[in-house]
Amino acid sequence: VSKSMGFIGLGAMGMWMASHLAEKLPQSTKLYVFDIVPALVDGICLKYPDTIIQATSPKEVIDQSEILITMLPEGKHVKAVYLGENGVLTGDVEGKLLIDCSTIDTASFLEVKDALSKKTSTAHLYDAPVSGGVIGAKKGSISFFLGCAEEDTKDMDQITTILSLMGSKIIPCGGPSLGLAAKLSNNYLSGIIAIACSEAMDMGMRSGLDPRVLAKVYAAGTAQNTICDRFCPVPGVYPEAPSSHGYQDGFKVQLMKKDFSLALDMARRVGSNNVLGDAGLKTYEGASEDERCKDLDSRVVFRFLEGNEN
Numbered sequence: 571v572s573k574s575m576g577f578i579g580l581g582a583m584g585m586w587m588a589s590h591l592a593e594k595l596p597q598s599t600k601l602y603v604f605d606i607v608p609a610l611v612d613g614i615c616l617k618y619p620d621t622i623i624q625a626t627s628p629k630e631v632i633d634q635s636e637i638l639i640t641m642l643p644e645g646k647h648v649k650a651v652y653l654g655e656n657g658v659l660t661g662d663v664e665g666k667l668l669i670d671c672s673t674i675d676t677a678s679f680l681e682v683k684d685a686l687s688k689k690t691s692t693a694h695l696y697d698a699p700v701s702g703g704v705i706g707a708k709k710g711s712i713s714f715f716l717g718c719a720e721e722d723t724k725d726m727d728q729i730t731t732i733l734s735l736m737g738s739k740i741i742p743c744g745g746p747s748l749g750l751a752a753k754l755s756n757n758y759l760s761g762i763i764a765i766a767c768s769e770a771m772d773m774g775m776r777s778g779l780d781p782r783v784l785a786k787v788y789a790a791g792t793a794q795n796t797i798c799d800r801f802c803p804v805p806g807v808y809p810e811a812p813s814s815h816g817y818q819d820g821f822k823v824q825l826m827k828k829d830f831s832l833a834l835d836m837a838r839r840v841g842s843n844n845v846l847g848d849a850g851l852k853t854y855e856g857a858s859e860d861e862r863c864k865d866l867d868s869r870v871v872f873r874f875l876e877g878n879e880n
């Protein structure tokens with residue numbers, strides 16, 4: 571591990587990821603951090619005063635760091651951090667390893683990567699979006715979908731060492747931006763399954779079935795999957811699912827709407843025929859704006875659909 575690292579974006583996910591680095595990096599390694607919300611920077615600096623150093627801009631972070639991790643909401647924020655005033659690319663990037671863990675559109679990522687390669691051939695930027703949510707980030711058990719092939723990068727060992735400090739699985743996806751394409755494909759599928767499971771359970775329950783019996787049937791039958799089981803949208807089926815705790819502490823429905831919309835844009839761009847996509851997006855848009863659902867775990871689509879019966 572290098573002597574100095576940087577982390578930009580200390581939100582719901584980034585705060586835990588940076589905390590793991592602060593706790594697990596060798597004591598001699600310093601971690602420079604930046605976020606536009608000063609209270610987030612102050613908070614983590616107070617918690618790890620011997621390891622974490624406050625920076626005042628992305629430029630200052632990269633000037634001080636050999637490896638940089640970014641964890642930001644959307645493409646526009648990633649572009650602002652890398653390409654904006656006092657951004658990463660205005661600093662000393664020579665020979666550095668940059669890893670963006672944000673879930674964003676592939677075009678924004680490739681624009682930043684292209685700008686970096688125009689500036690230097692010695693620095694490398696990888697997409698490595700994550701899955702596992704805030705709970706996974708806190709536990710250090712998130713998965714990374716990495717935008718490179720296992721065999722074609724000399725950075726693989728270093729990337730594996732760093733990401734392993736924050737998560738438990740790293741899946742190389744083949745090439746630049748393919749980590750993002752994989753993440754969007756995954757979230758499209760899991761978003762569709764949550765809606766399908768909500769509908770299937772609702773019709774079963776209205777026919778007189780206990781949802782716990784239905785869950786057992788799916789688990790024993792061909793419909794077996796994690797969303798109907800560990801993340802069951804119907805409350806009371808799986809005790810640890812967010813639905814059984816008022817849909818708290820999960821993957822916010824607004825984030826699912828964002829990822830779903832990015833996935834559909836990608837589908838259109840590559841000419842994929844996604845017949846369920848528009849209905850899915852409409853459902854997540856509706857739930858994101860519904861007072862009974864917004865800010866809650868995305869599996870709250872069950873409540874949204876149940877409340878909007880024909």
Ligand code: NAD
Nearest residue numbers: 579580581582583584605606642643647672673703704821
């Ligand atoms: P968040 O909004 O909680 O955190 C993002 C942080 O980035 C905020 O603290 C914000 O102040 C900071 N930021 C924004 N613009 C900035 C700028 N110009 N300079 C510096 N800092 C800036 O988001 P999050 O939940 O941590 O998610 C981050 C990314 O991870 C998103 O792309 C999200 O889709 C993805 N993700 C989230 C989850 C989840 O469950 N929350 C799970 C998997 C993936």
